[in-house]
Amino acid sequence: MNLRTEFLEAMSRGATFVTVATTDGEGGRYGVTISSLTPVSADGEQPSLLGCIHHLSPAVPAILKNRAFCANLLAEDQEALSDRFAGRGAPGDHSGRFDATDWTPGPNGQPMIAGATAAFECRLATALLWETHYIIVGRVTHVRRSDNPAALLYGQRAYRRAVGLKGEP
Secondary structure: OOHHHHHHHHHOOOOEEOEEEEEOOOOOOEEEEEOOEEEEEOOOOOOEEEEEEEOOOOHHHHHHHHOEEEEEEOEOOOHHHHHHHHOOOOOOOHHHHHHOOOEEEOOOOOEEEOOOOEEEEEEEEEEEEEOOEEEEEEEEEEEEEOOOOOEEEEEOOEEEEOOOOOOOO
């Protein structure tokens, strides 16, 4: 196996939560499913997080122009929504993805998906093109949590659900 194949196989063994990054504004309304979202800091001027989006995604120029986005952490029953925003079995037109999705604008106008276990509305702080992906860093301006804390996970090339381990605190 070559290094790329080895890398992909090894990374598939880790599970991560599934997020739909959405944006709306002058650059248009777009959304894309991502599996790379992580907190950066809770202790700066504002909390911050970063996500990675493929450079060919039409969501990237929209986020860059809108200077804002929302990271919607999907709940474990939102597999179909993840697939829709990943472009699997969904209308090719990004607006069609929103037409088939229950969402409301956040306080700063960014699409917050109903039923998401958490949504983080952000102002774009910086973006860096690294090889095939944009690394976007956002300053969190608003957080919305649902009553359902169970996040949808993706690992070993399939959707997963978190389970508690018995005997652990």
